Amino acid sequence: MASFRIRQFQERDYKQVVDVFSRGMKEHIPTTFRHMLTLPRTLLPLAGVPLTVVLVSGSWLLAIVCIFFLLLFLWFLTGKPWKNYVSKCLHTDMADITRSYLSVRGSGFWVAESGGQVVGIVAAQPVKDPPLGRKQLQLFRLSVSSQHRGQGIAKALVRTVLQFARDQGCSDVVLQTGLLQKGAVTLYYSMGFQKTGESFMDTLMWLVDVSLIHFIYPLPSAQNHEL
Template sequence: MISFKPVEPAEIDVLVALEQQATEYPWSRALFESCLQPDYSNYVLRQGQQVLGYYFAQQVLDEVTLFTITVAADQQGKGYGRSLLQHMIQQAKSAGCRQVWLEVRASNQPAINLYHSAGFQPAGVRKGYYQNAAGSEDAVVMQLLLTKSTTE
């Protein structure tokens, strides 16, 4: 059975390990720990005891910023990223938020496609925002306006 649970501080080591395997430029343990604050919405997607993925987002007033969605390397391509995104959108709606913001690497076309399919629209570009092998790359800033008709 698949379930969503709020991230517990004791899980950070598991998330750091999953992050290092699943992404080319992983978050540090300190960054994960800095997001364990009351205004964050951080969830783990599990199947039994196995962590399939997670997201970290922060609410400020009526906006949410999605900082990361990560799916375990051996679980990618199975729709878990979409499930995590839908859960985050529903949490934002339940909290009375009106919009969601995120930044995504310009080279991460699968993520951009996922966000587009959920209704996110490009809102701008942050030049040289992310580090990469060539030095840096742009971030595409995307926005989702939350209305009663927002598809999930």
């Protein structure tokens, strides 16, 4: 098993951080596409439109071409929300990581380094309007390069955020992750996170039926054990 270390983000990491994040998000496009093909709202036009073409034109070739372009459109539709999300992040908090995280009290951004390369990332910011009497930290941007998964890197990055939250005197760590991000969902459950609800990030995510799962990890002040 390859060794790695978790450390705070440095400016020289920026290009590698963006690469890990962008690739990680775009990996969800094929999974979302396959998910789309199982939905009634997708299967109906995929079957109905070509059949209508055959009945009207009598051409099976035209129907096959129609199916091809429908699938092409669905691939575009599936990829759009993920690409929009990456673009939004790279133009907001990840445009200047030092300013967004390291220069903000109670925030942080960490990388996992292996062999001199950034292979994983995670970030955290205080929740602006937490429930009354709670001090919450939100976990963001968790991603590990595909070649380095299965080594405990994601778990180590999450542990880093949890310890940071304890050090800040937070009562909870909260996060959101996509329903189809099976590895992440399994990880959070295995580490003791609790599901608090679901929502859709935007209309496009609703259209492709990919909801966000909301998680919370309570941090009792009296509890001071290692995960």
